[in-house]
Amino acid sequence: MALSEGQMLALKNLARKQAGDDVDWINISDARALTDLGYAQRDRVGWKITPEGQEALAAAT
Template sequence: MTDLTDAQLHALENLRRKKHGEEVPFVNIADARALTELGLAERSREGWDITAAGAAFLVRRPNEA
């Protein structure tokens, strides 16, 4: 899979937190659209949601030191 920019990764992490009911800041539309093109997010009535592939991507990525 393509590496995500820091902004896209931050947006994806925010979408994961949103899915778990946490309050999250505004998600940049350009970042959300890029995530959608990669299949990591999808558009919904509530804005943007993380997909199963997006959640799996976050689980698989290496831990940062």
């Protein structure tokens, strides 16, 4: 499945956030779509990328 430009940006930002980088805000609509796809999850401290999201990002680049 192809991700929208906003969803791909959110996925990239989540990967950067997990790596410890500072990132801009994550669009909630895009993050929710990523959650529905299993590419992200929400926890107490915000959104985080899942292993499936990392695989999708690697496949897209």
